Each structure stands twice: as C-alpha cells, then as structure tokens.
Amino acid sequence: MRDSVRFSRRSVLGLAAAASAGAVLAGCSGDEGGSGSSKKIRWWHIANTDPMMSEWAKMARQFEATHPGVKFEITPLENEAFKTKLTTVVQAGDPPDIFHTWGGGVLAQQADAGMVKDISAEIGTWRDTLIPNALDAYTIEGKTYASAVDTGMVGFWYNKELFERAGVSEPPASWADYLEAVRKLKATSVTPIALAGKEKWPGHYYWAYLAMRIGGLEALRQAAVDKDFNKPDFVAAGARLAELVALQPFQTGYLAAGYATADGQAATVGNGKAAMELMGQWAPMVQRDNSAGKKGLGDRLGFFAFPAVDGGKGKITDVFGGGGGYAVGKDAPPEAVEFLKFIAQPENARIEAKTAGVLPVVKAAGDAVTDPNLKLVGDTLSRSTGFQLYLDQAYAPAVGQQVNDSVAELLAGKSSPEQVVKAVSTAAKQG
Known part of the structure; x- marks a missing residue:
C-alpha cells in the first residue's frame, strides 16, 4: 500500500x-x-x-x-x-x-x-x-x-475541519508554512501528525521528500550511483526533519504505533484524533477501514502535495511514491x-x-x-514534473533498509542528520 x-x-x-x-x-x-x-x-x-x-x-x-x-x-x-x-x-x-x-x-x-x-x-x-x-x-x-x-504518490492527507479550527486557512505550500501550521494545531490541543513509528517505512517518506525538495531528484539518483549520501543537501534534509521532531507533532506512543491497526496511524487520522498523515493514495480507504464504524473522515478529508523548501533545488511538482x-x-x-x-x-x-x-x-x-x-491524487500525478520511487524500493535492499532504520532513529531523537547520511553511505558502499 x-x-x-x-x-x-x-x-x-x-x-x-x-x-x-x-x-x-x-x-x-x-x-x-x-x-x-x-x-x-x-x-x-x-x-x-x-x-x-x-x-x-x-x-x-x-x-x-x-x-x-x-x-x-x-x-x-x-x-x-x-x-x-x-x-x-x-x-x-x-x-x-x-x-x-x-x-x-x-x-x-x-x-x-x-x-x-x-x-x-x-x-x-x-x-x-x-x-x-x-x-x-x-x-x-x-x-x-x-x-x-x-x-500513485505520497502526499499529506488532512482533516479540513481541524485545520480550520486551528486557523490554517489553506494547505501550506512551503516548509516554513508547514511548521507554522503544526504550531497552530498544537496551540488548539490538536495532535498535528499521526505516524506509525514502529513500522519505519512511513517515517522515511519525510526524509525522502525533504531530500527531493532540497537536493533535487538527480541528487538522490546520483548518490545511489556514487554510493555516497554524505552531501550537504542530505544533511540539510535531516536537519529540516529534526526541526519538525522538535515540535513534538506526533501522537502519544507513535514510536510503538503500527500503520493499519486499531490504534495505529491510519485509525488516528480516521477517527479525527490527528490532523494529518503523510501517506500514499491508499490512505482514505485504510483510514476508513480502521476507524470507528468504518466511516473515516468523508468530506472532511483533503489532500495536498509535500511543501517546497525555500532555496531548494527540487520542485513542488516533483512527486514521490x-x-x-x-x-x-x-x-x-x-x-x-x-x-x-x-x-x-x-x-x-x-x-x-x-x-x-x-x-x-x-x-x-x-x-x-x-x-x-x-x-485529486491522479490529477496531481498528471501534472508532475518528476517522479521518485520509494527509497526503500528504488535502492538496493540493504540501502533501502538502512534509510528506514536511520530515519527512524532520527525521528526517535537517537541519531543526528550527519549520522543518517553516514550510515546510509556505509550501507551503499558495503552493498
């Protein structure tokens, strides 16, 4: 999925x-x-x-x-x-x-x-x-x-009603605006983001998209060829993600949460207990199937592309999925x-x-x-200017797994942006 x-x-x-x-x-x-x-x-x-x-x-x-x-x-x-x-x-x-x-x-x-x-x-x-x-x-x-x-593609699925209550009038188009939206949601006692930390792959979406927005698609592809991710743009991707983690935006217990479980990432959004999740085109169905009464958010659910990063080489129309x-x-x-x-x-x-x-x-x-x-996802895809396959599939298995593992450690506060790129580069060279 x-x-x-x-x-x-x-x-x-x-x-x-x-x-x-x-x-x-x-x-x-x-x-x-x-x-x-x-x-x-x-x-x-x-x-x-x-x-x-x-x-x-x-x-x-x-x-x-x-x-x-x-x-x-x-x-x-x-x-x-x-x-x-x-x-x-x-x-x-x-x-x-x-x-x-x-x-x-x-x-x-x-x-x-x-x-x-x-x-x-x-x-x-x-x-x-x-x-x-x-x-x-x-x-x-x-x-x-x-x-x-x-x-399909990955993007942010969000609760329009919770955004409106927090004074977020439109989906954020820049990373700075996204962080501000998270702050506004927290100020209204709303959990901004649901995340299945236990499963790791949902977390890697954040680092991958930030790497795309900052370094550009070609940088990700070339890094795999060179077997070297120890680049300033990839370190910056981790730093931007660390900014988000510092805001404590995820639901309580997210590090042990699954994705499609009764109390997991999809259910948390589907039951209106978190304002958004970064997930693929299957998200609405999984939210519905794991929510109370299998109803999901219905008309309250919206979708927006991953924001651009100021000064980045990537385009907001480049998609990941x-x-x-x-x-x-x-x-x-x-x-x-x-x-x-x-x-x-x-x-x-x-x-x-x-x-x-x-x-x-x-x-x-x-x-x-x-x-x-x-x-809406289909329309966004049709207007895309570039496409990047999930990193844990695009790269050799050992490299993809290391991306998942290292980003999970960053999300848990156990690793630094520099340590992430070093570990992924080591896995690439050993592979």
Whole structure:
C-alpha cells in the first residue's frame, strides 16, 4: 500500500495489522494437452484482507476455468511479512511463480540473481494498453521483469475541519508554512501528525521528500550511483526533519504505533484524533477501514502535495511514491505470464480500482476512479514534473533498509542528520 507499501508504498492492498498466510486453493485437474497433470501457480500478493483478497481469488478461479490443468496456490501476506518471507525464498532460489513487487533496486537485485523472468516480449502484447511510464519501475537495462497493476504518490492527507479550527486557512505550500501550521494545531490541543513509528517505512517518506525538495531528484539518483549520501543537501534534509521532531507533532506512543491497526496511524487520522498523515493514495480507504464504524473522515478529508523548501533545488511538482506490480519467478510456467495479461484486461483492472481504491495503470480502466480524493491524487500525478520511487524500493535492499532504520532513529531523537547520511553511505558502499 507503500507502500510501500511501503505501498501499499506501499500498496493499500496489503496494509493491515495481522498477517494472513493462509492459502486459497482453487482449480481442477488436467492440463491443456489432456495429459491429466496439473500446473500449479504459486501466487503471493499483499491483499491480505477482504474485499480485494477475495476478488483476486475470484480472478484466479476464472482463469483456471479457461485454462484446464492450471491450479493456483495463493498466499496473501501483510506488507512487511511478505518482504521478509520473499527474501527467504528468493535467497533459497525458490521464488513464487507470481509475486508482488514495487520494482526498483529490489527487483533489479532479483533479476541479477536470475530469480525472475524477462517478460519484455510477452508484455509487448499489452504494453500499449497501459498509461505512459507505467513499466519504468519494473524495467532494468531495457528489460522488463514485471507488469504494473496500480500507481500513485505520497502526499499529506488532512482533516479540513481541524485545520480550520486551528486557523490554517489553506494547505501550506512551503516548509516554513508547514511548521507554522503544526504550531497552530498544537496551540488548539490538536495532535498535528499521526505516524506509525514502529513500522519505519512511513517515517522515511519525510526524509525522502525533504531530500527531493532540497537536493533535487538527480541528487538522490546520483548518490545511489556514487554510493555516497554524505552531501550537504542530505544533511540539510535531516536537519529540516529534526526541526519538525522538535515540535513534538506526533501522537502519544507513535514510536510503538503500527500503520493499519486499531490504534495505529491510519485509525488516528480516521477517527479525527490527528490532523494529518503523510501517506500514499491508499490512505482514505485504510483510514476508513480502521476507524470507528468504518466511516473515516468523508468530506472532511483533503489532500495536498509535500511543501517546497525555500532555496531548494527540487520542485513542488516533483512527486514521490510508486505502485504495485507482479513479477514472474524463474521457474514459472508460461500460464503465469498469461495470467498477468488476464488481470490487465480493463474489466479486471476496474475491479481492482473500485475495490481497492487504487489508481489503475490500464488506460481504459480510468473511468473506474470515482472517489474525489483519488481523482485529486491522479490529477496531481498528471501534472508532475518528476517522479521518485520509494527509497526503500528504488535502492538496493540493504540501502533501502538502512534509510528506514536511520530515519527512524532520527525521528526517535537517537541519531543526528550527519549520522543518517553516514550510515546510509556505509550501507551503499558495503552493498
């Protein structure tokens, strides 16, 4: 959901409190050649809650019905549990036949290890049905290793009513104005920001965006190439974040808070107990599903882009985020790729857009987006001048994890801006 999820960035589909590792088995025996044997397709995804978990299972059964001999073994997993378990099986040389991916450096590492298939030729049969640049995060050195299913960006979701009470008449467009809005919210005894400190990935959004606004997109990309983040602009990003932390803007107990839990980040905003959160396009749905009565904020919810930083090299129209896609494991049968084409059909893409509250990458499915907040995200994306994938996916896994860990320590007051860039640079050089 963001993500990450992570989503979730991280994709909204997998952001929930409890992991669901149960398998959904469906299918019939016999193959297309009539030999009576079956082809098992192991599919791991992060839609571990209904309604989308059931919708994916339904699509698998529909595919089985038209492909005799194919039988799906589906494993839905929560975001972080998925990443941990996937790492284990990939290192063992046994990746699932189809599995969720955010692309970037993680997928590149899997491709380098020969764990995923190059599906460039096959995806060419439906590439033109996708929005421009939909496959960029999944294409490495000219070869495509996954098909995209949704897209989006991270921004601030805020409670219009709480902002109005605090005298914040419009969303802040500069970092200085943002800090002032936080002060005004605190002055009215409102918790300004909800944060899932326990899960770390939501915190890295702040540092990443500040690095983008101060140093610019190219600086982040070049740092990965040079394996050196020890630059003044990145130290400044940490310093700006430390300014925010000094205002004590987060809810009580944020360091131990989860994201999609009964008392987590999304619920805190959805129940009106915090004025905003920095999260991806899935936020409204997760807020609703984890709020009292599953109502969320409704018309009180608004969205604004991450503010600009005075003197920074980045543009406020440069966005940060990502979507979800599916990679195909090295030993997967041809039907696994056929299934990716099947779920990319407009009628199936519309189901995901309506059910999961995501922005589809299939052009013809755009009409399924009716939620005004999601439309606003889509409009912001359409006007963007640059795009940066989640850092914990764009970079090699060890580097991305270090970003998450180091920023979490900064948020907890246990690390300095200088120590953050030093630790990330060390991880990059060791990788």
